[in-house]
Amino acid sequence: MVVDDSVVVRGLIGRWLDEDPGLTVVASHRNGKLAVDDLLKSNPDVVVLDVEMPEMDGLTALPLLLKQKPGLVVVMASTLTRRNAEVSLKCLALGAADYVPKPESNSGVTTSVDFRNEVIQKVRTLGQRAQARAGRSSAPAARPAAPGPSSAPGSAAPAAPARSFAPSQPRVAAPAAPVSLRSYSSVQPRLLLIGSSTGGPQALTKLFGEIGSAITNVPVLVTQHMPPTFTAILAEHITKASGRRAAEGVHGEPLMPGRIYVAPGGKHMTIGKQGSETVVLLNDLPPVNFCKPAVDPLFESAIPLFGGAILACVLTGMGHDGAAGSTKIANAGGSVIAQDEESSVVWGMPGAVVQAGAAAEILPLDQIGGKIIRILGGRR
Known part of the structure; x- marks a missing residue:
């Protein structure tokens, strides 16, 4: 479910998610009240929830959504203002799973490859994690995003565009072999x-x-x-x-x-x-x-x-x-x-x-x- 008061942003995010073979957009709403009213009917695994909206904003809608459907994954979307940062962190404390920094203008949303990758990856990864915890089979394997050029030391590839948030190609690790642990240091930590x-x-x-x-x-x-x-x-x-x-x-x-x-x-x-x-x-x-x-x-x-x-x-x-x-x-x-x-x-x-x-x-x-x-x- 995509919830944003901008028809442009709703349309773009909805299209990006629907283009991913492992994801389906089941609903799109312009404010939190409509999302709350439709939640049980649409029954999404993940909600992308804008912070600032008329009638009912994201901070107000979040606890109502989580009360109706415990275990729902909510990803907050907000621009990089101090107020929105404060609201986003408050939403995390109230049960939101994560947030995505949103470009300040619709044109920025349209052209930002980083924002698109971030939305898709977080929805996919957090949704599959929630499904696994709920004991359901995961969604169909999603097509991984093309890896960006590495800027790790020793890489011959050119540097990736500057990003200030989580990686665009997460690797959710699970040990395939018995775990090998190191000994703790005998030196007192400084x-x-x-x-x-x-x-x-x-x-x-x-x-x-x-x-x-x-x-x-x-x-x-x-x-x-x-x-x-x-x-x-x-x-x-x-x-x-x-x-x-x-x-x-x-x-x-x-x-x-x-x-x-x-x-x-x-x-x-x-x-x-x-x-x-x-x-x-x-x-x-x-x-x-x-x-x-x-x-x-x-x-x-x-x-x-x-x-x-x-x-x-x-x-x-x-x-x-x-x-x-x-x-x-x-x-x-x-x-x-x-x-x-x-x-x-x-x-x-x-x-x-x-x-x-x-x-x-x-x-x-x-x-x-x-x-x-x-x-x-x-x-x-």
Whole structure:
């Protein structure tokens, strides 16, 4: 079901989804009230729901939709204003599965290949995940989108267009062989790194609500696949949840124990040395794993400085960003925790870490905080 007050946007999104062999548009509405009234009749698996609409907006419609059909996947669509970013994150807290950043004009929607790919991939992946959880057979295998040119280190291909959200070609990983786990590092962690994407804002809020009192002695750096404006508001939410100061990283600022640094949307965040100080570094290099910010650059940058004293955590998310960096952290003697499949909205990123054999442990979200607290406290 596509719900948007713009007839142009409704028509475009509807056409894009219908052209995918694994997807069918069952309804299209101009406001939330019509969507709520039609939900049980049309019975969609996924609703693409605009934030701003007359008569009933997306924030008002969301809980009514979820009440009528528990387990419904709702993907919010909003432009990159501060208000809409705040509303979108509130919608995630109320049960929306994810969001897609929407170009501000109809012409932007028409011409944005990134927006089209993002809508299709999130609807397909989240819908199939919901079907699997409900015990139904998945939708017919969808034709994968043509992979974009890689900007990963060592690639000979040209850089992909800059993107500030989750990858256009997610890989939902599931181990095909027995899981191989690493040993935890025997070195006390001096740095905590976290990477996440789809489902990450909810997971991060929960996690920081548990570990805030335990991160007194370590800096914490977070890369969440998000566009500009959204990451600043995410940092505010983390501050409230953790009781610690969280903010977007600023180029050149020193790493301080007890501080939380969030990679700003549209920039890669890494760390490095300036004189005797370890500092945050931001760059505008091409996307990595189709993402900007990306997890791998952050993870890899920490290894020369902290080695086996790194504790990293890869939470729910589409794609495989973080797997390469996690493998290098594990090879350097550090420790990586991967969120388990059942508690992940999408088990792409943590699943890729597990498949790579980089994880020291695979835990549900509600056990990760306790494990981090024990490790930072010198226990296992």
